[in-house]
Amino acid sequence: MTLSPEISILMDASGKVVSEAQLSAIRNLHPSDIAEALEKSDRTPAQIVEILVQIGNHISSKAFAQLSIETQEACLSAANAQTMLRFVENMEPDDRVDLLKAVDTEVREAIMPLIAQAERNDIRRLWQYAEGTAGAVMTTEYAVLPQHVTVAEALEQMRLQAPNKETIYTIHITDTQRHLLGILSLRDLIMSKPQMTLDRIMETRVISVPSDMPEEEAANVIAKYDLLALPVVDSENRLLGIITVDDVIDILEAENTEDFQRISAVIPFEEGYFKRSLPRLFWNRFLWLAVLLFTSLVSTTIMEMNSDVLHQMVALAFFIPMVTGTCGNAGTQSATMMVRALALGEVQPSDFLRVFRRELFMGLALGLALGLMAYFRVFLQDRHILLSGTVGVALLATLLAANLTGALMPLILKKIGLDPALTAGPFIATIIDAVGITLYFQIAILLIHVL
């Protein structure tokens, strides 16, 4: 897709958006496109706010809501509270609380008194839910009706509620204490006879989640049952809010990003690649690299301990990268597959024995095939039974160990409550280096004695 001229105006860093004609062209853009263009431009936060104010009307509020939380935070800190009030008030309740939690205390204290009383109470209510839980991503702007109204009255009510609700396609039926009695889709409402009361047509077997459920589990519930909205309830089944399907995509993508980062031994961070400052990114990467560097010294120590054998036969060293590399790759394969299968719920920690059997066979098959290939490759070149035998047998043994470690470690981590993604990638590779080199020398020594 090429950028439209209106978007390039937004990306041009030359200060004000000038003509009225240009402004009205920008107002014709989708708020998501305006937000994207502003994100990618070199505008300062103060300039972004100025442009949004010039755009005016409700489009600018929608565009502000679509900005990344880092940019929203910078805007809120750069402009005065009175200017920002409209943008903050029009945000979705859950995003608004995230933003207010992110900004400095003085910025928050400047804007809070300006916010309307009802909204302020809503912020306080949502404030209590820990980040990453269903409570923290739910919205409180849900459609709700009592059970004894008729279908005709309900339709009229929905007409009135629609402007202020995030969705009216799922209607929640509660009693006066907000206990969730049932749900009803707008589709079913429309298809029902006007004089029926809601308690006769509502679905009473409601799928709901507690507010402290991790957000990714709640997202998986929505994905599994193809819901448009999922009610969040307290321990007494009182309706607290709903999670909508568009939040699910964001939650799942964030979760996947975290898995990718963990797999590649980067301390997870939430900003986009260009948004994260270099010094911060340095620490996200350096800490794990340093830990892994010291872990890899185990391999050095093992080689130092075996320096006699190595002096006897320097050629042994030539094939170490092949053995450790190939086995590291096999371990990465099985670990990554298992991390993914756990994330998608295809495999549970209780499947331990089943996975063990499968990966035992797989490790043997891969080890035999690759070990034979390595044996012939070394033998054909060096005609050296001891060397080729050591390489072949070491590859088989190490690959079997690597494959089982890679497959079972994620299950064990999940079982004890850690993120399985921690085990894949560099971690597996570094551990397998040490295991592989140990086995390699043990097998060499053994074969020297035998042959």
Add this chain to the structure above:
Amino acid sequence: MTLSPEISILMDASGKVVSEAQLSAIRNLHPSDIAEALEKSDRTPAQIVEILVQIGNHISSKAFAQLSIETQEACLSAANAQTMLRFVENMEPDDRVDLLKAVDTEVREAIMPLIAQAERNDIRRLWQYAEGTAGAVMTTEYAVLPQHVTVAEALEQMRLQAPNKETIYTIHITDTQRHLLGILSLRDLIMSKPQMTLDRIMETRVISVPSDMPEEEAANVIAKYDLLALPVVDSENRLLGIITVDDVIDILEAENTEDFQRISAVIPFEEGYFKRSLPRLFWNRFLWLAVLLFTSLVSTTIMEMNSDVLHQMVALAFFIPMVTGTCGNAGTQSATMMVRALALGEVQPSDFLRVFRRELFMGLALGLALGLMAYFRVFLQDRHILLSGTVGVALLATLLAANLTGALMPLILKKIGLDPALTAGPFIATIIDAVGITLYFQIAILLIHVL
């Protein structure tokens, strides 16, 4: 969550579901739960069909639609066409075509003549779209209205269309040649005055995609604009179908799984971990491991070429795993981050120079920090300037190269139309092994001459 007794009945392999009481308990379950229990049970495909037939009514059709395509395929091949007709007819059009494409020709030819004429035409229409395109995931069961009807008439029409449409929350307004003129949400319809005509209230700036757009790009459009449904049109803007938000989650998860597989050098496959047969999984893994094994022999050759230096100073070999391992890890970090940033659209191939600058600094910073750590570690133990100098400088040089390769390779692959995920993980690690060992010996030889 613990399994309810009804679900354990489904998982019990003892043949028929017996009592009527148990059957009605099962009918009270959500179709997704029935499907999940059947998937996890040890039932044969023929037994699964028998249970679904006994459950009867529309719940069993919904449960069948929620089964994995592999299980659906096995059921369709195991039971007679007449029995399966109801299940196949009730599937969503896009899923049905996928299934009919997956089964053997004779199975397909047995059931096709039984399917109603209109449905059969629909199947033929959808058949033409290549797998992985917007056309192949769209449904043809969308809500549609002409532009001159009034809001009151439209509501009445929606009441009638609702039972047969996948969603009525987005209404498509077309002319008699199916040209897409505008869209209207049911929410806006409900909020409008009954006597207004649709052409006055519809949104004419419609976001739509062509049928040959890759499915993940279409999914990203839905995610970006928070849509419930996305129209798919032909080159003349005629409406062909819609992609709904619940498909998006499946598309994005499948795409992420493929990225995880590519990153860990597994040839992508679509079934879940336990669903993929061992011999097939063997090939998915073996082929890449064999390629990488031969690639890693480059490292062996380089060491053989440098065997003089290695004979002179065997201790050089001890630190090879540390240098190649650490640099492989750094390369994996930057490659995985870039693959993810490309998938989320945060970075484009045109950002090449910006990424280059960033990762040049990052590589230098990480290389200096880790190189110094390695230098002191080696020097404190061996008091050997040449050895510690070689290790430190080699680590700096290799890490810089590894970091840039890891970050830029995905951009280059994306530019020439390949999947960037191919570069991360084992590939990077294996290439960096060879580069690292080459630099290591060159630096050692250089320092031997200088010192």
